[in-house]
Amino acid sequence: xxxxxxxxxxxxxxxxxxxxxxxxxxxxxxxxxxxxxxxxxxxxxxxxxxxxxxxxxxxxxxxxxxxxxxxxxxxxxxxxxxxxxxxxxxxxxxxxxxxxxxxxxxxxxxxxxxxxxxxxxxxxxxxxxxxxxxxxxxxxxxxxxxxxxxxxxxxxxxxxxxxxxxxxxxxxxxxxxxxxxxxxxxxxxxxxxxxxxxxxxxxxxxxxxxxxxxxxxxxxxxxxxxxxxxxxxxxxxxxxxxxxxxxxxxxxxxxxxxxxxxxxxxxxxxxxxxxxxxxxxxxxxxxxxxxxxxxxxxxxxxxxxxxxxxxxxxxxxxxxxxxxxxxxxxxxxxxxxxxxxxx
Numbered sequence: 001x002x003x004x005x006x007x008x009x010x011x012x013x014x015x016x017x018x019x020x021x022x023x024x025x026x027x028x029x030x031x032x033x034x035x036x037x038x039x040x041x042x043x044x045x046x047x048x049x050x051x052x053x054x055x056x057x058x059x060x061x062x063x064x065x066x067x068x069x070x071x072x073x074x075x076x077x078x079x080x081x082x083x084x085x086x087x088x089x090x091x092x093x094x095x096x097x098x099x100x101x102x103x104x105x106x107x108x109x110x111x112x113x114x115x116x117x118x119x120x121x122x123x124x125x126x127x128x129x130x131x132x133x134x135x136x137x138x139x140x141x142x143x144x145x146x147x148x149x150x151x152x153x154x155x156x157x158x159x160x161x162x163x164x165x166x167x168x169x170x171x172x173x174x175x176x177x178x179x180x181x182x183x184x185x186x187x188x189x190x191x192x193x194x195x196x197x198x199x200x201x202x203x204x205x206x207x208x209x210x211x212x213x214x215x216x217x218x219x220x221x222x223x224x225x226x227x228x229x230x231x232x233x234x235x236x237x238x239x240x241x242x243x244x245x246x247x248x249x250x251x252x253x254x255x256x257x258x259x260x261x262x263x264x265x266x267x268x269x270x271x272x273x274x275x276x277x278x279x280x281x282x283x284x285x286x287x288x289x290x291x292x293x294x295x296x297x298x299x300x301x302x303x304x305x306x307x308x309x310x311x312x313x314x315x316x317x318x319x320x321x322x323x324x325x326x327x328x329x330x331x332x333x334x335x336x337x338x339x340x341x342x343x
Contacts (some may be wrong), residue, residue, distance in 0.1 A: 019298040019301070020047025020051070021106065021108070021244055021294075021298065021300075021301045022244055022288065022290055022294070022301070022306045023047065023051060025288050025306050026048060026244065026306060027051055029240055029242040029284060030052065030104055031240060032052045032055040032056075033055065033056065033057060034055070034057065035056070035057070036057040036101035036102065037057065037058050037060065037097065037099070037100045037101055037102075038057050038101060038103070038104065039059075039060050039061075039062065039097055039100045039104070039231075040059055040060070040061040040062065040104055041062050041093050041103060041104065041105040041227055042090055042104075042105055042107065043069070043072055043085065044068055045068070046061070046072050048104055048106065049072075049075070049083065052104075057101070059083050059084070060084050060086060060096060060097045061083060061084070061085050061086065062085075062086045062090045062093055063085075064087065064090070064133055065134065066134075066135055067135075069085050069087045073085065089134070089223055090105060090227045090230075091222075091224075091227045092230065093227060093230045093231065093234065094231075098234065099234055099235070100236065100239060101239050101240070102235075102242070103231040103234065103240075103242070105228075105243045107224055107243065107245045107247075108304075125184075126183055126185040127183065128141070128183065128184070129141040129144065129183055129184055129186075129187060131213055131214045131217045132218065133218045137217075138217055139217065140214070140217050141181060141182055143213060143217060144172050144176065145176050145181055147330060148173070149166075149170050149173040150169070151330045152165075153168075153169040154327070154330075155213070155330070156169060156212045158329065159212035159215045159216055159249070159329075160209055160210075160211045160213075160215075162208040162212065164205075167195065168194065171190065171191075171194045172190075175190060184210075187210075188206040191205050192204065192206060211247075215249075221249060221253060221324075221326060222326075224250060225253055225319075225324055225326070228241075228243075228253070228254070229319035232280055232281070232311070232316045233316045236311065237312060238310065238311060239310070239311040240309075240310055240311070241258075241308060241309045241310070241311065243307050243308070244305070246303045246305075251287070253324050254307045255307060256324055257323065257324070258283055258309045259283075261279065261309070261317070262279050262281050262282055262283045262309065263277075264279040277317070278312070278314035278315075280311065280312055280315075281311055282309065282310050282312060283308075283309055284309050284310050287305045288305065288308075289305050289306075290302065290304055
């Protein structure tokens with residue numbers, strides 16, 4: 001995956017070829033070697049996976065998008081058994097590999113998904129209001145046509161950081177009664193008409209709402225948090241974790257996770273020994289961002305940030321979502337909906 005969340009997808013030009021973001025920096029953080037096993041939790045178009053395979057390491061590549069898995073089958077067949085593709089959410093990576101020497105997560109939407117109007121991720125071209133990476137479960141149309149205005153406002157406000165969240169939510173609730181939203185351009189144009197757009201505005205007024213809907217529909221923040229806990233469970237001592245984010249909310253989750261896991265609390269003479277907490281990771285540098293040369297080649301990389309950490313010998317801790325400070329939002333899943341691969 002490669003694209004950031006803040007792009008003005010309504011104004012961007014033609015399809016962009018897939019360019020893996022911060023590739024050299026990710027490879028330096030992972031340091032893959034022959035005989036090692038690396039988990040690529042976000043296979044996408046396989047940019048990281050190809051580079052890791054070239055190092056001699058084996059790869060377990062995961063993606064919940066069935067299209068990405070289908071496209072990757074040829075690469076899997078040509079890998080001499082060094083690549084195994086798994087159709088699943090990356091939050092379940094510990095269910096598909098017992099131990100690994102490295103885990104890489106690229107938390108963005110791929111150019112392939114953006115460029116397919118029928119997937120509904122972008123309002124650059126008209127398409128169904130879908131946005132489902134797994135192509136199953138709750139769609140963006142389901143959300144805007146059935147959720148209460150208060151819930152929509154919370155989604156737009158937190159996940160999209162949209163300052164007009166309440167106004168947009170009330171407009172949607174009123175409009176959908178007579179004409180439900182089914183198409184991307186219909187929603188985008190309705191938001192622009194309602195909010196207006198000043199000539200100096202750099203992004204389309206619907207950009208943040210579309211971002212929020214996509215993050216919500218795919219439970220992207222929850223999936224990221226679960227994937228970090230899963231990575232902690234599968235990484236061997238000395239194993240490397242590399243995570244590329246494109247949004248401040250995602251980066252905050254990764255930063256807080258690494259800070260929490262790198263914090264060793266030894267307790268005191270007034271605390272029971274059982275409460276001693278050992279560091280499960282050590283931080284490997286600060287946040288790394290693309291240079292000007294990469295941004296000029298791949299403008300969608302401009303908001304990317306890489307954070308890395310190295311696994312210690314301490315046992316994995318229990319996953320505690322409280323460390324991320326995430327608000328309680330409505331459930332992003334349809335009742336009874338299954339994840340890919342579940343029956």
